[in-house]
Amino acid sequence: MKNISVAIDGPAGAGKSTVAKAVAKKMDLLYIDTGAMYRAVTFLVLKEGIDIIDEQMIIDIAKNTTFNFSTDGSEIFINGENHSKEIRTPRVSEKVSLVSKIGDLRTVLVNAQRKLAENHDVIMDGRDIGTHVLPQADLKVFLTASVEERATRRFEELSKDNQAESVSFDAVKKNIIQRDSIDSNRDQAPLVKAEDAIEIDTTTLRTNEVVEEIIKLIRKIQR
Secondary structure (H helix, E strand, C coil), rough: CCCCCEECCCCCCCCCHHHHHHHHHHHCEEEEEHHHHHHHHHHHHHHHCCCCHHHHHHHHHHHHCCEEECCCCCCCCEECEECCCHHHHHHHHHHHHEEEEEEEHHHHHHHHHHHHHHCCCCEEEEHHHHHEEEEEEECEEECCHHHHHHHHHHHHHHHHHHCHHCCCHHHHHHHHHHHHHHHHHHCCCCCCCCCCCCCEEEECCCCHHHHHHHHHHHHHHHC
């Protein structure tokens, strides 16, 4: 039987990761947090003090790094070490879009992601899963929400991790607006809704409502 692939796309703070993880658990799918892979590379770049403009050095880091996820995708292991919290810091968030737009880096990581999809029933979330990573995905969903709501969610996440004291809500909102611009206007695989994607505005929806809606869509393709 052919493996099922589900693509969840959308801008920062739309709820992609939270929703995808919940759907994966309920539907027994392998969750691949593609954004975490780019954050992991960004984390390593900052850790090693590498200049963001040194694209070849960044690509070499990605090629020589192993990425593994916990069963539910909530934790990422970089070269065997758990750095799940470190990749979510404001410092990494500020630079991840700049790193993500490096064309050859994306090629390295996309190939790894596609290989996973060939061997498992998967659900992936990111900016270009349905348009670039898995263009033949069985189901494509585009999640969105207002900028204000997305900034609120991100700020609340930082508060839970005791990181909100180091950054203001306005700074978080500004960062999201900047990331939207960079992600939407990059030359390779920009953030855009796939023509055959189903759009869900999550601004006024609870997480469980979005999860149930996507599960209904998955069950339709399984019939």
